Amino acid sequence: MHNHARYIVFFILVLHCIAASAYAADISLHGFLQGNYAAGVAASNPDGGNFKSAEERLQLKLDAAKDPLHLLIKADGWYDHVGKKWDSELREGYIDYTANAWDMRIGRQVITWGVGDLVFINDVFPKDYEAFFSGRPLEYLKKGADSAKIGIYPGFASFEFVLIPYFTPNHFPDSQRFWMFDPFSENGSVITDRNKEKPAASLENTEIALRAYRDIAGFDASLYYYRGFLRQPSIMPDNLMMPTKLTLFYPRLSVYGASLQGKALDGVLSLEAGYYDSRQDRQGTDPMIPNGQTRFLAGYQRQLWEDFTIGVQYYAEYMHDYTAYKRNLPPGFPQEKRLHDLVSIRLTQFLLHQTLRLSWFSSWSPSDSDYLLNPEIKYNFSDHVWAALGGMVFGGGRLWSQFGQLDRNDNVYMQVRYEF
Amino acid sequence: MRMFLRIVTAVTVIAITLSVYGKASALTPDEVAKKSQAAFLYPGKDFKARVMMKLVSKGGQERVREMTMLRKNYGDIGGEQKYFIYFYQPADVKDMTFMVYKYTGKDADRWLFVPAISMVRRIAAKDKHSSFVGSDFTYEDVSGRNLEEDSRSIVKEEKAGNKDCYVLKSTPKAADMDYSYKMAWIDKSTFLPLKEEYFDKRGELYKVFTAIEIKDVKGFPTITKRSMKNLQSGHMTEVAYAKADYGIGIEDSLFSERFLKQPPKKWIE
Numbered sequence: 001m002h003n004h005a006r007y008i009v010f011f012i013l014v015l016h017c018i019a020a021s022a023y024a025a026d027i028s029l030h031g032f033l034q035g036n037y038a039a040g041v042a043a044s045n046p047d048g049g050n051f052k053s054a055e056e057r058l059q060l061k062l063d064a065a066k067d068p069l070h071l072l073i074k075a076d077g078w079y080d081h082v083g084k085k086w087d088s089e090l091r092e093g094y095i096d097y098t099a100n101a102w103d104m105r106i107g108r109q110v111i112t113w114g115v116g117d118l119v120f121i122n123d124v125f126p127k128d129y130e131a132f133f134s135g136r137p138l139e140y141l142k143k144g145a146d147s148a149k150i151g152i153y154p155g156f157a158s159f160e161f162v163l164i165p166y167f168t169p170n171h172f173p174d175s176q177r178f179w180m181f182d183p184f185s186e187n188g189s190v191i192t193d194r195n196k197e198k199p200a201a202s203l204e205n206t207e208i209a210l211r212a213y214r215d216i217a218g219f220d221a222s223l224y225y226y227r228g229f230l231r232q233p234s235i236m237p238d239n240l241m242m243p244t245k246l247t248l249f250y251p252r253l254s255v256y257g258a259s260l261q262g263k264a265l266d267g268v269l270s271l272e273a274g275y276y277d278s279r280q281d282r283q284g285t286d287p288m289i290p291n292g293q294t295r296f297l298a299g300y301q302r303q304l305w306e307d308f309t310i311g312v313q314y315y316a317e318y319m320h321d322y323t324a325y326k327r328n329l330p331p332g333f334p335q336e337k338r339l340h341d342l343v344s345i346r347l348t349q350f351l352l353h354q355t356l357r358l359s360w361f362s363s364w365s366p367s368d369s370d371y372l373l374n375p376e377i378k379y380n381f382s383d384h385v386w387a388a389l390g391g392m393v394f395g396g397g398r399l400w401s402q403f404g405q406l407d408r409n410d411n412v413y414m415q416v417r418y419e420f
Numbered sequence: 421m422r423m424f425l426r427i428v429t430a431v432t433v434i435a436i437t438l439s440v441y442g443k444a445s446a447l448t449p450d451e452v453a454k455k456s457q458a459a460f461l462y463p464g465k466d467f468k469a470r471v472m473m474k475l476v477s478k479g480g481q482e483r484v485r486e487m488t489m490l491r492k493n494y495g496d497i498g499g500e501q502k503y504f505i506y507f508y509q510p511a512d513v514k515d516m517t518f519m520v521y522k523y524t525g526k527d528a529d530r531w532l533f534v535p536a537i538s539m540v541r542r543i544a545a546k547d548k549h550s551s552f553v554g555s556d557f558t559y560e561d562v563s564g565r566n567l568e569e570d571s572r573s574i575v576k577e578e579k580a581g582n583k584d585c586y587v588l589k590s591t592p593k594a595a596d597m598d599y600s601y602k603m604a605w606i607d608k609s610t611f612l613p614l615k616e617e618y619f620d621k622r623g624e625l626y627k628v629f630t631a632i633e634i635k636d637v638k639g640f641p642t643i644t645k646r647s648m649k650n651l652q653s654g655h656m657t658e659v660a661y662a663k664a665d666y667g668i669g670i671e672d673s674l675f676s677e678r679f680l681k682q683p684p685k686k687w688i689e
Contacts, residue, residue, distance in 0.1 A: 309545075
């Protein structure tokens with residue numbers, strides 16, 4: 001709520017500035033009404049419910065521009081039938097200032113970096129995995145970061161410099177709606193005393209992300225740097241053998257990475273890599289904090305015939321200090337492999353003058369033998385109304401592997417949207 | 421006698437010269453194609469228009485695609501071009517931007533910006549077999565085709581409407597096209613195509629392009645209204661240009677990731 005208050009004050013100020021100086025400001029209002037429902041088909045939810053999500057949502061998007069300023073507010077309000085409550089969220093809210101050779105965006109904003117398809121190496125910004133696993137439109141996988149972004153364009157290259165003073169963690173599936181592996185709830189006894197500790201807003205904790213990019217021989221080349229926190233919490237029990245209380249915290253992390261994307265072999269080739277420096281566990285001896293990793297991906301996308309595109313991708317995480325990890329892993333804890341990898345395929349066929357889209361996305365892990373399947377059919381009934389029907393299927397692997405643990409959460413989802 | 425021979429020789433030389441000159445003054449099929457390409461796809465140093473595209477199905481259902489299209493030429497006629505397109509309509513693509521670097525002799529580079537997730541992505545698409553935003557126009561119909569890829573002949577000269585035209589037959593050299601050949605009625609004065617007929621592999625007419633309205637914009641005759649009709653599916657696309665303009669001084673920097681993400685108001689309006 002404190003967060004909301006901060007925003008409201010900020011926007012009143014901004015609106016005031018724009019209104020005062022700019023009677024001729026260019027203002028537009030758009031948005032949509034959306035119904036979104038996902039029914040479990042493999043099992044009831046842990047809390048007994050049958051829907052992963054069921055909601056009606058209104059989004060309003062206000063744009064106001066008066067050179068050199070631009071304001072955007074995108075806010076959602078919805079009724080959640082599963083939680084039986086009304087809710088609202090400021091999805092994005094920022095102001096842009098554009099000068100000749102630089103620009104600035106301040107406020108809640110979605111930032112997407114990297115070239116992966118549903119895997120992220122240098123995209124270190126907040127995500128909502130519950131949204132993705134419960135069949136929401138893809139845009140809900142990304143969450144806004146409360147930040148300031150400065151772009152500098154000196155000609156020989158372009159630079160994006162992001163400061164995030166207020167930490168936003170990733171959103172993971174809710175334990176009432178999703179079955180997931182929990183190392184601290186075996187033998188039926190769940191530890192409910194769980195305390196989340198977000199990094200406090202301070203100068204020292206301010207996250208920094210930097211991207212430099214330019215064209216190199218027809219390829220889009222980027223270098224990345226990030227210094228902040230892992231957005232997935234680590235769990236610190238008060239006692240490793242007989243825990244009674246768990247503290248969830250976000251370990252310090254730095255990422256150094258690069259990506260390339262360009263035309264090759266009659267298609268588009270994507271390459272990306274990153275070194276994850278786990279700053280709170282550099283020796284790899286703390287079993288509760290993920291070790292340092294090297295992540296990389298290679299993807300290739302090609303149009304095979306009219307309106308049909310195929311994309312294949314290989315992604316891997318290689319754990320450093322593996323010996324130290326094994327040595328320090330407490331007995332009874334599942335042991336991760338040194339290399340965790342994923343092979344994914346995306347097929348997209350448009351039909352009926354691109355108003356009907358059939359798509360298939362699947363991801364399979366050679367190292368863990370688990371998988372995710374996501375077929376979807378989307379039809380635009382008119383220029384304003386579209387609907388999508390799809391499925392999320394998880395399985396294989398082990399009780400604790402990435403998709404294996406989600407085995408019982410298979411769902412069929414529907415999205416209907418009226419846009420205006 | 422000598423005098424007579426001289427006169428005959430002189431007359432013959434003049435006649436041959438005239439006939440050769442006369443032949444040279446008529447355009448070859450390739451020259452017509454080149455002049456048409458210059459008039460249709462390359463006029464001006466740069467170009468801008470608000471484009472209203474109407475997709476009409478056989479049953480009469482209409483869908484609208486509205487965008488601002490900007491183009492800038494690099495090099496000679498037939499050379500490299502850059503395109504920048506900003507979408508206004510329909511609602512689910514509003515604020516999307518699309519950028520193309522077009523080359524000769526190789527497929528274009530394309531980038532799409534998806535505002536909902538703030539993502540710039542390269543698009544893998546083939547010029548020859550991709551419908552432009554679901555319309556009856558392919559990318560090639562919008563941004564042109566490499567002249568080297570066709571062999572052509574002038575079949576006849578006749579009037580289309582009240583305009584004298586060359587009727588140019590173009591046959592793709594490779595067999596990878598959806599059509600086997602194309603007949604184009606090229607206006608002898610403006611070199612704009614007034615009508616084009618596409619014939620399929622069985623030699624049947626299946627697609628027709630029509631220039632509906634031509635206006636003079638800053639001295640360049642410009643097709644401001646056109647249609648493409650698919651006779652087999654009954655689907656049709658009508659395109660109207662509003663606010664067409666040339667030589668507006670588009671900066672090179674527009675064609676960049678920076679402006680793809682934040683299209684400048686002064687260019688997209």
